Amino acid sequence: MNVRPGVSARTSTVEVGSTTVTMYRGGAGAPIVYLHGLCDAHSALGAGELTPFLSNVAEHGELLAPALPGYNGSTGLEGIQDIEDVVWHLADVFDVLGLHEVDVVAHSLGGWFGAELALRRPDRVRRLVLIAPLGLHVQGIEVPSFFGAAAPRGVGGMSEVRGLLFARPDDEVARSVLPDDMGPDAQVRWFGGLAGAARLGWKAPHFQSRKLSRHLPRMTVPTLLVRGEHDVLLPADVARAWVEAIHGARLVEVGDAGHCLPLERPDVAHEVLAFFSAPSGATG
Amino acid sequence: MPWPYLAPPRQFLAEHEAAWVTLSNANYDPARGGALYDRYLAELVTAEELGLDGVVVNEHHQNAYGLMPSPNLMAAALARETSRVRICVLGNALPLYNPPTRVAEEMAMLDVLSGGRLIAGLVVGGGPEYYSTNVNPTEARPRFREALDLVIQAWTRPGPFAFDGEYYQLPYVNPWPRPIQQPHPPVWIPGLGSPSTIVFCAERGFGYMGVAYYAPPETFARQAVAYRDAVAAAGRNFDPELLGWLTTVYVADTDEQAVEEAAPHLAYFQGTLAAGFVGPGKVWMPPGYIDPPALVQFLGELRAMVEGDRPSDPRQAVWRRSPLVGSADTVRERLLAYVTELGVGTVLALLQFGSLPAELTARSMHLYANDVVPYVREEAHKRFAARGWLT
Numbered sequence: 001m002n003v004r005p006g007v008s009a010r011t012s013t014v015e016v017g018s019t020t021v022t023m024y025r026g027g028a029g030a031p032i033v034y035l036h037g038l039c040d041a042h043s044a045l046g047a048g049e050l051t052p053f054l055s056n057v058a059e060h061g062e063l064l065a066p067a068l069p070g071y072n073g074s075t076g077l078e079g080i081q082d083i084e085d086v087v088w089h090l091a092d093v094f095d096v097l098g099l100h101e102v103d104v105v106a107h108s109l110g111g112w113f114g115a116e117l118a119l120r121r122p123d124r125v126r127r128l129v130l131i132a133p134l135g136l137h138v139q140g141i142e143v144p145s146f147f148g149a150a151a152p153r154g155v156g157g158m159s160e161v162r163g164l165l166f167a168r169p170d171d172e173v174a175r176s177v178l179p180d181d182m183g184p185d186a187q188v189r190w191f192g193g194l195a196g197a198a199r200l201g202w203k204a205p206h207f208q209s210r211k212l213s214r215h216l217p218r219m220t221v222p223t224l225l226v227r228g229e230h231d232v233l234l235p236a237d238v239a240r241a242w243v244e245a246i247h248g249a250r251l252v253e254v255g256d257a258g259h260c261l262p263l264e265r266p267d268v269a270h271e272v273l274a275f276f277s278a279p280s281g282a283t284g
Numbered sequence: 285m286p287w288p289y290l291a292p293p294r295q296f297l298a299e300h301e302a303a304w305v306t307l308s309n310a311n312y313d314p315a316r317g318g319a320l321y322d323r324y325l326a327e328l329v330t331a332e333e334l335g336l337d338g339v340v341v342n343e344h345h346q347n348a349y350g351l352m353p354s355p356n357l358m359a360a361a362l363a364r365e366t367s368r369v370r371i372c373v374l375g376n377a378l379p380l381y382n383p384p385t386r387v388a389e390e391m392a393m394l395d396v397l398s399g400g401r402l403i404a405g406l407v408v409g410g411g412p413e414y415y416s417t418n419v420n421p422t423e424a425r426p427r428f429r430e431a432l433d434l435v436i437q438a439w440t441r442p443g444p445f446a447f448d449g450e451y452y453q454l455p456y457v458n459p460w461p462r463p464i465q466q467p468h469p470p471v472w473i474p475g476l477g478s479p480s481t482i483v484f485c486a487e488r489g490f491g492y493m494g495v496a497y498y499a500p501p502e503t504f505a506r507q508a509v510a511y512r513d514a515v516a517a518a519g520r521n522f523d524p525e526l527l528g529w530l531t532t533v534y535v536a537d538t539d540e541q542a543v544e545e546a547a548p549h550l551a552y553f554q555g556t557l558a559a560g561f562v563g564p565g566k567v568w569m570p571p572g573y574i575d576p577p578a579l580v581q582f583l584g585e586l587r588a589m590v591e592g593d594r595p596s597d598p599r600q601a602v603w604r605r606s607p608l609v610g611s612a613d614t615v616r617e618r619l620l621a622y623v624t625e626l627g628v629g630t631v632l633a634l635l636q637f638g639s640l641p642a643e644l645t646a647r648s649m650h651l652y653a654n655d656v657v658p659y660v661r662e663e664a665h666k667r668f669a670a671r672g673w674l675t
Contacts, residue, residue, distance in 0.1 A: 070572075077422065077572075147571060148306075148415065152579070154586050155564040184584070188576040195422050195572030202420045202571075 009041070009065070011048045016092045019076030022067040026050050027058030031099055032276070034065040035090075037108025037132070038146065039165050039260050041065055042072040043193035044177045044186065053262035056269030057105065066093050068110065070196020072189055080199050083116050083209065090117050094124050103276045107131040107262055108233075109197050112207060118221040129272045130242070131226045132234045132259050134201070136216070137208035138241050144232055146206050150194055156180040167230035167258035177263060207233075216245035223249040224275045226268060228257030285324045285341075285358075286557050287348035288639035289316065292548070293555025293563075302560025304347040304412040305568050317351065323642055325358065327635070329365050330646070334653035338370035338403065340632055342474075343377055346416040349557040356390045363398035371398050374474055374493060374632075375405025379424050380417050383452055384431035385459055388438035392463045400464035405472045405493070406432050408481075412560055412568035422572030427451050429484075432471075439468040472528065476582075477507045478574065485526075486514030493528035497634060498554050498562055499589065500605055501622065504529055508626035524629025524664075524673050529622070532606045533633040534640070535651035539610040543599045545644055546609045550602060553638030564590045608633075612655035620660045624667040631660075 009024035024041060034054060036042045041051050042065070050058065057063050067074040069089065080086055090113060094100070104125050106114025111133025118125040149160045158178040162169035165178070182190065201207040223246050227239040236253075243249040252271060257264040290296055290303065290311070300307055328339040339362055341355035352358055355373045362371050371394065376387045387406070395402040408428045414421040430449045434457070437447065443458030463469050472491035475481040485492040492511045494504040508527055515522045532550060536542035560568050567586070569579060595601045607622075608615050623631065635652060636645045668674050 078426075150571070151415075152567050152569055152583055153565060154562065154567050154583070154590050156587075184580050187580045187583070191571065191576035191579050195576065198420065198571040199422045202418070202422065204418045 009048050009050045014096055016096050020074065021093055022073045024050060024065040026054065026063040027061060029061040031102045032057055032061040032063055033099065033102055033104045034063060035104065035106035035110025035114045036065060037110055038197055039177060040107060042067040044190050051262060052266035053269050056266055060273045064097060068196055070199060071193045077196055077199055083200060086113050086200065087117050087120050091121050091124065100124060101126045103127050105129045105272055106133065108259060109134055109201065119215050119219055122220045125221045127276055128221045128223045129226065129275055130223060132228060132231050132261050133242065134207035134233065135209050136212050136238055136242055137210045138238050141235055141237055143205055143235065146233060147198060147202065164232055165258060165260045167228060167256055167264055173263055213245060219246045225249055225251045226261065227251065227253050228259065228261040229253050229255050230258040233259045285351040286638055287351060290348060290556050293551055296556045297559060297565055301566040302568060303349055303557050304560030305415045307348055325361055327645060328362055330649060332366045332369040334649060336369065336653055336657065338372050340372040340374050342374050344410065345413050347412060356394060359394050360397060363394060370403050371401050372403035373405050374472060375407035377407050377409030377413055378431035379419050379427040380409055380413060383454055384434055385438050385454065385457060388435040389459045391469065392439065392459060392461050395463035395465055395469050396461050402469045403472055404469040405474060407474050410561065411570050411573050414570040414573060415568050421570035424573055436468060439463055477503065479510065482507060482510045483514045486511055487518045489520060491526035491528060493530060493632060495530040497530045497532055498558055498605060501607055505626055508628065512627055522627065522673055524627045524668050527628050528630035528632050529628045530632040530634065531608055532637050533608045533615065533635055533652055535612050535615050535648045535656060537611060539599060539614050542610045543602050547598060547602055549638040549640040550606055557638060562586055612651050616656040616659050619656060620663050623660065623664050627673060
């Protein structure tokens with residue numbers, strides 16, 4: 001399986017306040033917003049490429065995938081000091097795109113931000129799918145240091161970070177996304193994304209908000225949580241803590257996948273779309 | 285102040301990813317550590333006895349490379365044990381101190397304690413420090429600039445005053461004591477070549493100290509030219525003393541002897557102790573600490589250096605990165621050529637490096653101080669004057 005499906009995104013930039021946001025779009029129909037993860041479209045992958053997962057999503061609606069600040073040319077990272085800044089930035093992005101009460105798929109880092117957005121602006125989010133979300137701190141559960149693993153090497157070598165992100169770090173999917181001999185353009189995109197991730201994620205333990213567990217019970221947006229069974233950045237106990245905290249949330253465990261679940265299991269798009277199209281009574 | 289008891293590079297890198305951040309402190313033996321502090325401090329005191337102009341201490345955390353998480357403690361000891369040399373703390377990593385007025389206080393103490401001999405090095409801190417302290421590396425540079433302004437105001441503005449910054453807010457800035465040197469001790473900033481740092485130093489009248497000792501001297505030469513250009517662009521007169529070059533120095537009776545004696549200790553320094561900062565293995569360079577294109581360039585240069593052709597002649601292999609290893613004649617001619625061509629008025633000679641033992645360090649220091657420095661100092665002074673650099 002290759003991660004390059006040959007489906008190009010419609011790439012554009014939109015001005016949001018004083019910042020520029022790089023956008024990928026694909027498909028047509030009802031809007032579906034995708035908030036990307038640590039290693040995803042907008043970071044390691046080639047410019048303007050949809051992942052197979054996103055191509056699958058785009059077959060059923062208009063996919064809108066903004067690059068978070070710091071990623072893939074999106075600016076405004078210096079204006080991000082805390083989670084409020086990200087939430088209001090995303091709300092501004094939704095405003096500029098004319099999005100109200102839309103379905104949101106949010107992965108990894110984007111999962112954290114998407115949950116925080118849905119908590120504060122439930123008017124913007126109709127239903128929320130969190131795939132391998134970061135963000136939740138559970139006392140006593142130790143998660144390996146992503147930024148330690150992602151520190152560069154003098155001579156090649158992305159095996160350590162691949163090992164954290166993928167169930168099968170030596171397979172073609174992982175190696176094609178994070179090759180040991182990454183070219184300079186891909187490196188610039190990757191390191192820019194790491195800076196974007198570090199802005200709020202650096203505080204130790206990385207990507208864990210101590211406030212989020214107190215806020216999650218306030219969630220009113222119907223939520224589905226998807227976890228790869230080999231995900232070391234979202235341990236099973238933390239995934240359970242997510243769905244226990246959110247009223248009515250459901251957890252789906254997916255085999256053969258690590259943190260980069262959308263890359264390793266692009267077919268999960270169908271599960272996501274089924275959640276969006278289910279009658280409201282069936283979301284719990 | 286290195287820890288000299290680790291394995292040589294090849295063996296070390298087979299067992300460890302780096303000598304920074306994650307190398308277990310179980311490898312540190314306090315009894316040996318105490319003896320090392322005695323030895324290294326004595327060597328710095330010897331520098332004064334030999335007539336050198338200054339001594340330098342630096343700050344690094346959680347590593348075997350440099351055993352001075354607090355260089356200010358060492359500077360305090362040196363302030364009492366010396367009476368003439370400048371004492372340069374190069375430097376305190378400002379973003380790691382909160383509030384950074386702590387640095388203003390300690391450095392003012394050192395200046396007063398030493399009778400006005402402090403040179404105040406202020407630094408962003410190396411990449412590994414951000415992993416070790418968990419300070420956010422994406423804020424490193426703006427925090428550094430703001431903290432530097434705060435420290436200089438703390439030294440120069442009569443207190444109390446309020447400081448209302450983006451990162452630091454203090455209702456009462458009013459440190460006692462104040463420094464002896466007015467308006468404040470000289471400020472030197474070490475750098476690995478970042479253009480923005482070079483321009484910043486030039487515009488503010490701060491010294492720029494090129495500290496990429498592990499790279500070939502051409503790397504520093506480009507920084508020196510950039511600094512002089514930036515000083516001119518800022519409309520300032522160039523003062524060679526504010527342009528510094530950190531480089532390893534080893535002097536013996538002959539070139540062959542010098543190379544043979546220094547080579548394993550240079551290799552240990554550059555290959556074992558620097559692993560984690562540079563080298564083929566893990567490079568603790570945190571996200572957002574430098575711009576992605578600059579990071580990609582840094583990694584490219586690093587890779588070229590690691591994979592570069594290793595000359596089979598042992599002298600060429602050493603001289604490629606460490607040209608000031610040789611007889612007194614060789615070292616003084618080379619040093620004179622570098623400093624006069626580049627306008628370097630401050631040579632930060634690494635006279636002890638890696639695992640270089642005490643006897644070899646002492647012999648080399650004597651040869652350097654007696655047979656190299658007086659000649660280079662006098663000749664360089666004449667040539668700087670001829671170029672209009674001394675006013």
